[in-house]
Structures are given as structure tokens and as C-alpha cells.
Amino acid sequence: MNTNSYEIIPIVLCGGSGTRLWPLSRKNFPKQFVPLIDGKSLLQLTLERVSYLSPHTRSNIICVASDDHRFLVAEAMSLAGVEASVILEPCAKNTAAAMGLAAFRAQPQDLLLFCPADHHIPDAEGFRAMVQQGCPAANAGAIVAFGVVPSFPSTAYGYIQRGLLNDDLHSSQVVHFIEKPVADKAQALILQGDVLWNSGIFLCQADVLLKALQQHAPDIFASCSQAMAGATREQAFIRPEPQALIACRSESIDYAVMEHHDKVVVVPFAGAWSDVGSWNAVADLTPSDAQGNRVDGNGLAIDASHTYIYAPDRPAVALGTNDLLIIDTPDALLVASRSHAEQVKTVVAELEVRQTPQALLHRKVSRPWGWYDSIDSGERFQVKRIAVKPGAALSLQKHHHRAEHWIVVKGTAEVTRGHETFLLTENQSTYIPIGEKHRLHNPGKTELEMIEVQSGSYLGEDDIVRLDDIYGRHFTEKIA
The missing domain is CATH 2.60.120.10 (Jelly Rolls)
Incomplete structure (x- = not known):
């Protein structure tokens, strides 16, 4: 397949609070901006990855981000060596509105690739091949979802059930979107053999998305239309009219459109992928020793097993521990059972109730x-x-x-x-x-x-x- 046959505009969705990676990620410095992988942030890695999709993408990228994070986005763009327009949201309204704003910015027939900013996909060439495989269906008027071939029965991801394969369009019809399942249900889904993890990455023409929004979520469509009609621009930053967006309903694109639309297809991706959505996911990115311990920074595991230590500054020692997460930062420390990794966000909520500054801000x-x-x-x-x-x-x-x-x-x-x-x-x-x-x-x-x-x-x-x-x-x- 000729991987340069389609011109694509990447839309990088930079929202999200990343509270499950507290205390490293905080609401004023979410995980997509944290240098997690070889000194690079997930946003920088995403910008680098999408910049090679087609000949002109390095200068055609659109980011959608919080106004509060505009300079963090600009710094990631500079480090990645790309040029981008940045749509600044005055408040977070989830992925349906973010994608709608970007679609109004594009030309009707533009192929838009919507990518979360906080995913880790090390195989850039495999990623590009996957996206190009979805282009025929997207040009034929479908919304293309990309699903990751599951490697274990995860309860942290949503699933996509796929139907018959269309050989001409290199894709399968989506039968059903499935919310994050409990453990037994996840195991049953894997045994079915016809499900993929929902990566949250989508490809479609701009007017296809806008028509789907207008059909299934007309209020979100109207708010985005009004917001972009009144938008102002200052250099790379585009500010939608704030009141229209503030009044918009907050909804994910899955709920607002994908579960209702009749022309959604899925393309599989067999490469390594992680949404880096918990400390267990971060730990899995670090090589382990013979006892299953993983250490990032100045950690030391003695008589320990299956313990992850993140200690970039001062020494942190785990002695005789098992199945623990130890996350040390200059002003906050998290010690948690690996089985409780998904509950870190509830800790942040409690810290906010107590008005603890470390819930929001880094030192x-x-x-x-x-x-x-x-x-x-x-x-x-x-x-x-x-x-x-x-x-x-x-x-x-x-x-x-x-x-x-x-x-x-x-x-x-x-x-x-x-x-x-x-x-x-x-x-x-x-x-x-x-x-x-x-x-x-x-x-x-x-x-x-x-x-x-x-x-x-x-x-x-x-x-x-x-x-x-x-x-x-x-x-x-x-x-x-």
C-alpha cells in the first residue's frame, strides 16, 4: 500500500485531567504534558508520530486544548518541530465538542484524524499503515474507528465488536460499542474473538462528522457552529466564542455519535498501544527484573516483588514489598496496591474536597x-x-x-x-x-x-x- 496516497489533517485532542497518574500528573499539569517516555511528553510523541502521516502534515496539525495549557502545547509543538493551529477551549466539554470545533475549522472534504494526545504507540510506521488502511472507507463517507487487538481481558478499556469484513474498504462494520466491562465480562469478550479495544482514534471527512453531529447531537453541533463563527485568532491560537461553548453539553463522541450512527467501521491495529491511563500502565513501559520489580529513577527494591518505584529525585527504597506502586514527587507521595491503581482518581477528588493544593498544582x-x-x-x-x-x-x-x-x-x-x-x-x-x-x-x-x-x-x-x-x-x- 502506498502510505503517502492520502492527505490527512491530524486533530490532536489535548484535553483531559489525567488524575489517575497523580501525583505526577495534576489538573494544572495533566499527563499529556509530563515527560514520561525518554524525557519526552506523550503530547510531543503524538505530534511527532502524526507529523509523518502524509507529506504536509507537519504544518497542517490542529490541536484542541484548554486555554490554561496553551503555552504547554506551544512548547510541545516546538520540541516536536511541527506547526499547528491551536483551538483553545475556555472550559472542557469532552470529545464531541472538541472534535466538532476542529471539523468546523477544516474544509468539508478534508480527511481528519482525531487522536488523543496521551497515548503511547511506539511503532510509528505501523500506526501510519493503520491510518492509511482506513482512508478508503473514510473517503467513502464512513466514520472509521481504530481498534487495538486485545492482548488480555482489560477492564480499563472500552471494546468494539466488529462484524463482516469489507475487503474493498479494508474495514469491518461496527456491530456494537461496549463500555469498560467488569473482569468476567472482559474475559468473555476476549473469548468471542470478534472484539477490539476502543483506542479513541477516529478518521473521517470533516463534513461527515458535522452531519453526524447535526443528526445525533444537534445541540452540540449548534454550540460548536456558533462558537467557531465568533472565533478570534492570535498567531497560532484560535479562541472560539466563549459563551457558546460554555453553554454546550459535555458529552463523549462515543455517546453523542458513534453508538447511534449507522455508518461506522473499524480497522484493527496489532501493534503495541497504551492509553497510559494508570500507574500500572506506566509501570508496564519499564523493563522488569527477575522478581517483577520495575524501577524508574532513584529507586531500590530489596527482597521485593512486583513493585514499581517512580523516584526521579531522591532515593526511594522498597523493602520486602509485594504488588505495590510507589510514586515519589518533591511535594507528594503515593503508595498504593497495584490492584487499586484505577482508584487513584478518587484520592484526587478527596484531596480537592480537603482543599489540598497538591491536588491541582505541582511545586x-x-x-x-x-x-x-x-x-x-x-x-x-x-x-x-x-x-x-x-x-x-x-x-x-x-x-x-x-x-x-x-x-x-x-x-x-x-x-x-x-x-x-x-x-x-x-x-x-x-x-x-x-x-x-x-x-x-x-x-x-x-x-x-x-x-x-x-x-x-x-x-x-x-x-x-x-x-x-x-x-x-x-x-x-x-x-x-
Whole structure:
């Protein structure tokens, strides 16, 4: 088969909170942005994978993401070496709305490949062959689902029951979509021999999807139509009209369309695939020792069996353990039985009820200009480690309740303080009084790193009056 015979526009769906991978993944930094595989995020790997589907896909990708994650998406695009338009949702409305927004952005006959951003598919060539196999059916007006040949009776995935094979279109009619089953049901499904795991990857023409939405979910269709009709654009970012989308019903594409549509076919994929939906799935990506232990980072398993340790920073030792997950991060620790991996999301819900900050935020926070790490805090003080990318700058801002001391530990800082601008180099420092306008800029070609010591009566991130910002962020936004 000629794998370059069809032009495809990849639509990468970047939503999802990833709470089942807490504490590494959190609502403000979901799993698709976490560098999980060889230092790369799942989003970066997805962008790299889809960029080779056809000759022009590297510059034709569309991402659909939360407005809050726009700079994380932009960074992944840069690392993957692709260009993309990014549709920014003001709030999450599940896959039906996300796919509808992207379809309104495309031309009616465009072939759209909808891909979740958080899947791990190591065989890029096999993935491309699978997608091209689905193109004849998609061009004939079908919605093509891609199903993974199951390797065990999973209770974490939905299933697709397939019917007769259409040799001309290299696909089978979908008989039934099956929700995540209990263990006995999953075993029975596998024994049937006619089911596939539902990967959540779909291929169809733009107008086919929109007509299916209009038929089966007319309210979602109308909301997406109105939202994109009133959309605005700023460079790569496209913002749908917010009120239309806020009013939209939240529904998955499976419930809204696929279970009701009469022209859905499925193409099998026999390669390795994971939605990396739990810590057990992450553990399976790491080689095991003779006792079934898997260690990522600075972990040590002694007299242990079937224990997974994720410890990228400090040493973590498992002694005499069995069937455990140990996930260590700088500000939170998870120890769980492997049989309870799917219940981690209930832990996050409980932490949210208790208003525990670690449910939402990492200690280390990414920003478009770099990152900061809140390394210590106490009554009336906070210490941050700050890194600024070459050429980047924080907003011009001031604070009503705190003063700041800056100490440069690496690189060169250009400091604006009041009406003066000056340079600081390694081991030099400065003081920003309460109420003084200031900005930090890295004029060099290497990363700038500094320590910031805040002191004052209130140290919250919302004590910022932003006067100017090169990233176009709203002045009232509660970020530094």
C-alpha cells in the first residue's frame, strides 16, 4: 500500500485531567504534558508520530486544548518541530465538542484524524499503515474507528465488536460499542474473538462528522457552529466564542455519535498501544527484573516483588514489598496496591474536597518564559528557584503586599526596576520594594537561573498587577 496516497489533517485532542497518574500528573499539569517516555511528553510523541502521516502534515496539525495549557502545547509543538493551529477551549466539554470545533475549522472534504494526545504507540510506521488502511472507507463517507487487538481481558478499556469484513474498504462494520466491562465480562469478550479495544482514534471527512453531529447531537453541533463563527485568532491560537461553548453539553463522541450512527467501521491495529491511563500502565513501559520489580529513577527494591518505584529525585527504597506502586514527587507521595491503581482518581477528588493544593498544582510550575519551583515557605516568606529561557521575559508587574530579593546563580539577568534598567551576573543580587514596577529578562543565549526570596503580609500568586506582557496574557490572570 502506498502510505503517502492520502492527505490527512491530524486533530490532536489535548484535553483531559489525567488524575489517575497523580501525583505526577495534576489538573494544572495533566499527563499529556509530563515527560514520561525518554524525557519526552506523550503530547510531543503524538505530534511527532502524526507529523509523518502524509507529506504536509507537519504544518497542517490542529490541536484542541484548554486555554490554561496553551503555552504547554506551544512548547510541545516546538520540541516536536511541527506547526499547528491551536483551538483553545475556555472550559472542557469532552470529545464531541472538541472534535466538532476542529471539523468546523477544516474544509468539508478534508480527511481528519482525531487522536488523543496521551497515548503511547511506539511503532510509528505501523500506526501510519493503520491510518492509511482506513482512508478508503473514510473517503467513502464512513466514520472509521481504530481498534487495538486485545492482548488480555482489560477492564480499563472500552471494546468494539466488529462484524463482516469489507475487503474493498479494508474495514469491518461496527456491530456494537461496549463500555469498560467488569473482569468476567472482559474475559468473555476476549473469548468471542470478534472484539477490539476502543483506542479513541477516529478518521473521517470533516463534513461527515458535522452531519453526524447535526443528526445525533444537534445541540452540540449548534454550540460548536456558533462558537467557531465568533472565533478570534492570535498567531497560532484560535479562541472560539466563549459563551457558546460554555453553554454546550459535555458529552463523549462515543455517546453523542458513534453508538447511534449507522455508518461506522473499524480497522484493527496489532501493534503495541497504551492509553497510559494508570500507574500500572506506566509501570508496564519499564523493563522488569527477575522478581517483577520495575524501577524508574532513584529507586531500590530489596527482597521485593512486583513493585514499581517512580523516584526521579531522591532515593526511594522498597523493602520486602509485594504488588505495590510507589510514586515519589518533591511535594507528594503515593503508595498504593497495584490492584487499586484505577482508584487513584478518587484520592484526587478527596484531596480537592480537603482543599489540598497538591491536588491541582505541582511545586514546580511551567510558564511560557520558563519555570519556577517553590522550594520553601513559612510565615511571611517564600523562596522560589526561577529559570528563564534565553530571550524570554516575565511580565512588567508590581505587587501590593510583597517585596522580592533576587540572586542570580547562573546566566545574566536584565532587570527593570522602576525607571532604571541594569544587568546582573552570577552571584549578584537586587531588591524589589513593595509596589515597585519590575521585570526580569534573559538577554543571553543560555538559561538564566536565580533565587527569589519573597517577604510580606501576603504571598499569593494573585498579588500581581501586570502592566505589560509579551505573551499576551490577561493582566488579571493569576500567574507570575
